[in-house]
Amino acid sequence: MAQDRVEAVERALTVLDAFDADKEAFSLAELAQATGFYKSTLLRLLGSLERFDYVQRSPDGRWRLGATPVRLARRHPPSRALAARIQPLLDRLASETGETAALLEAQGGEVECRLVALPATSLRHDLRPGSRWRIESDDDPRPALPGGTMTWVALPNAPEATALWLSLSGPAGRLTGERARRALARAREALAAPQPEETP
Structure with a gap:
């Protein structure tokens, strides 16, 4: 039901869905294009996901899935x-x-x-x-x-x-x-x- 929705959670899940692609790593601009989110919004969402190891940021600034999705799978x-x-x-x-x-x-x-x-x-x-x-x-x-x-x-x-x-x-x-x-x-x-x- 609509009242059960949590917008921030749905945005974070939208970001994770963007990683379901042939590419292994994405720039912030590529994630913004895939999700339709502003880069500032994306950085906040990615920061939270990174703290729980759902995503990882490489030294070149690109983002990839972390260890948590694999562990849960x-x-x-x-x-x-x-x-x-x-x-x-x-x-x-x-x-x-x-x-x-x-x-x-x-x-x-x-x-x-x-x-x-x-x-x-x-x-x-x-x-x-x-x-x-x-x-x-x-x-x-x-x-x-x-x-x-x-x-x-x-x-x-x-x-x-x-x-x-x-x-x-x-x-x-x-x-x-x-x-x-x-x-x-x-x-x-x-x-x-x-x-x-x-x-x-």
């Missing part, structure tokens, strides 16, 4: 089901190989770490959920790892879904590609296996 039932299935596999991979095991997802020219399991050693790739990095190729999710290496395997998904990978990463002298590929292949096979139906 993971509360969606399909995301929770994915985590429930994959996290135990990552834990086992990290335990068996002594390396960092992760689920990576493509995010429009970037890769984000969705889930991770760290080995019980101080010398490791210290990857964290929410970590992001740019990629040059859609089929190569590796970040820059001076002195380290990453091996990955793509997970099958629907054509319209984002790309997902399982990865193992660690010191280059310790993690061999062949050993990592075998471990990742076993994990992917385990994911592809039919899941037992829940009993009522």
